[in-house]
Amino acid sequence: MPSDQPLLSLRVVFLRQFLRHGRSIMTSPADVANPLLFFFMVITLFPLGLGPDPTRLAALSHGILWVVALLASLMVSAKLFASDFEDGSLEQLALAPYPLAVTALAEISAHWLATGFLLALLSPLFGVMLGLPDEGLLTLSVSLLLGTVCLTLIGALGSALTVSIRRGGLLLSLLIIPLNVPVLIFGTTAVREAVLGGNPESWLALLGGLALGSLVVAPLAIGAALRVSLDS
């Protein structure tokens, strides 16, 4: 459809898409609360399963917190593009004269603010519950802040690849868990180093590098994957 309207700048497109998705998240606060609740409840399972011994829990806490954060991000990313795919707005986005990578990244950013960012902010609370030593709390929060950027982007890629498949949930975990391995390793090592009084900065720097790298590469792959899903 030829239109006389001039194209908007990508920055405006990004912002509008970000706000649109942000508003749709606001309308269903349960979607924001659910992953946090999931995180909270799975954290509760570990003392029940391993026994309440504080020293043992403290020794395992950085690993537990990171693995559960990974699972929480896995759970929420399954539904990232689902509603947009079902109501056809994804198709409209693909037809729009703007790169899908940019519009998808706007949605993912809004999604991350409501999930990964919140989780990272609240994670010290859960860390205290598991007896993570105080020296590790700030590192835990920062590592999750950087790590959830990667986790969300990789999860979005999995979601984009499987959104047109019925019962894609299990497939999604098979696709993205192997890709999440480096994030988990860097994140847990950073927290452990902080607890042991070592040098967490280098691991956080690696995490930051991964986050920036995936911010560059992942949107392109996600755009391509969304087009595949729309074609199928």
Added chain:
Amino acid sequence: MWAFIHKLGSPPWFFGFSGTLVRWLLPVTVTLLLVGAVWGLLVAPPDFRQGNSYRIIYIHVPAAVVALAGYYVMAFAGAVSLIWRIKMADVTMRAAAPVGAVLTAIALVTGAIWGKPTWGAWWVWDARITSMLILLFLYLGVVALFEAYENKTAAARACAVLSLVGMVNIPIIYKSVDWWYSLHQPASIKFTGESAIDSSMLYPLLLMILAFYCLFALTLLLNMRAELLWTHRDSGWLKQLVGDT
């Protein structure tokens, strides 16, 4: 050269060409495998410390080497298919995934069998084992994603995106797992470095690696031919070809 590459993209031409290739590759592969296996399993001297149990490396190492190379074959085919939309690249990628997955599984299983008498445990969370396990997951992801799509053209493109992302990730995964291992465990378990191996053991190993590359190529070609037979079962050229022979 370019004409040859263009011809490779045509299913009828490829079917004929791969038929000739298979006829040559099959005897070569069988000979290499036989010579390598007899040399490695019977002729090569037993290891000073491990006795005869080390001989499993003549299966284990070639499988592991080719399994990793197979992922790059698959991802390269995926890139070709995404950029130039060549059907035969789709077929290559689709055919490479299960072969690579099986090779990875062989490497893991033979490693476990070797690990039991040598390390005293079937499974150790060693860096290399863990990265092989992740490679297996990456392969299985591609296979499962392809099966999940009903539209096979879309499936091939989705798998191409996934395998390319996987290819970017593999070096990062290997490196990160390496660091994870070196921090977690002291070097109590060490592979004998490949350069430290005596030539009487090394030559049969190199021969077996070559044999496994041939085996990979052969299985890949046979897989691709089976795929072509199935997808083109209604095409004129295939009926003509099958009717002739």
